[in-house]
Amino acid sequence: MATKGTEGAKTEVGIWGRELAAVRAAVMFFTRVPVSSSARHDPEDLQRAAAWFPLVGWLVGAVAAGVWWAAVQVWPPMVASGLSLVATLLLTGAFHEDGFADVCDGFGGGYTKERVLEIMRDSRVGAFGAIGVVMMLGLKWQTVAVLPATLGGAAVLFAGHAVSRAAAVSLMTVLPYVREEAGKAKPLATELGGGRLVTALVCGFAPVVLLPARCAWSVAAVAVVWWLLGRWFRRRIGGYTGDCLGAVQQATEVVFYLSVTALL
Numbered sequence: 001m002a003t004k005g006t007e008g009a010k011t012e013v014g015i016w017g018r019e020l021a022a023v024r025a026a027v028m029f030f031t032r033v034p035v036s037s038s039a040r041h042d043p044e045d046l047q048r049a050a051a052w053f054p055l056v057g058w059l060v061g062a063v064a065a066g067v068w069w070a071a072v073q074v075w076p077p078m079v080a081s082g083l084s085l086v087a088t089l090l091l092t093g094a095f096h097e098d099g100f101a102d103v104c105d106g107f108g109g110g111y112t113k114e115r116v117l118e119i120m121r122d123s124r125v126g127a128f129g130a131i132g133v134v135m136m137l138g139l140k141w142q143t144v145a146v147l148p149a150t151l152g153g154a155a156v157l158f159a160g161h162a163v164s165r166a167a168a169v170s171l172m173t174v175l176p177y178v179r180e181e182a183g184k185a186k187p188l189a190t191e192l193g194g195g196r197l198v199t200a201l202v203c204g205f206a207p208v209v210l211l212p213a214r215c216a217w218s219v220a221a222v223a224v225v226w227w228l229l230g231r232w233f234r235r236r237i238g239g240y241t242g243d244c245l246g247a248v249q250q251a252t253e254v255v256f257y258l259s260v261t262a263l264l
Contacts, residue, residue, distance in 0.1 A: 018048065019048070025046045025049040030056045032090070050172060052199075052200070052203070053165045054203040057162035057163075064085075064087060065158045066154075069154045081145035096168075097133055099244070101130070101132060104133070105128045117241070143254065147261065161253065163218075163222060165249055170204075175230060221258075225252055229251060
């Protein structure tokens with residue numbers, strides 16, 4: 001007969017096991033990092049994965065910062081910035097950039113909710129999407145290139161990826177998911193609140209402490225863009241889709257870099 005202590009230990013192990021599975025699901029969903037196919041798969045793991053989206057930002061940010069730091073020791077900052085950008089695109093499979101392009105196409109070419117969603121569903125990239133991605137990547141490339149060639153510059157990249165993913169996932173707490181049919185964010189479209197929301201926000205904003213204190217104002221800039229995009233999505237389509245989350249991540253990442261470089 002199991003004692004209360006034994007049952008409590010099993011419960012604790014079970015909770016940690018489920019959260020580790022959720023982290024693994026988040027890494028599998030948001031990056032191209034190979035995850036063991038032999039691992040037990042539970043659809044609920046993906047539903048819990050949203051809380052760990054900012055933690056994936058730690059992984060992507062660490063790669064971005066590491067590549068940038070190594071490259072800037074050898075090449076000019078412009079080259080190092082480009083190599084860092086390429087590394088993150090390869091690591092994530094341009095997952096969020098694709099969402100940003102779809103939002104540019106959908107919101108740029110659609111005048112009704114139905115038409116906007118239809119355009120975003122199309123896998124082809126139109127003029128609005130192509131122009132938007134070129135401008136967004138170009139701005140990100142140029143902004144990162146002016147970071148100081150120090151560990152502080154690497155910390156900005158690390159923090160930017162975490163903060164922007166916290167901004168994206170927190171949109172799920174204030175807007176409903178609007179696609180009735182299955183979409184790439186449908187498994188993640190679950191209410192995020194309580195401890196799970198706190199986990200996401202802590203993971204997302206903790207890296208900001210690595211930066212000079214005045215750079216904390218960059219979080220305010222991110223919050224303003226987050227609010228404007230959320231309001232825009234609500235007005236145009238009544239909520240969010242997976243593409244909207246990707247667009248928020250990309251937009252807030254760029255705004256974070258812009259604001260930090262202005263404050264440094």
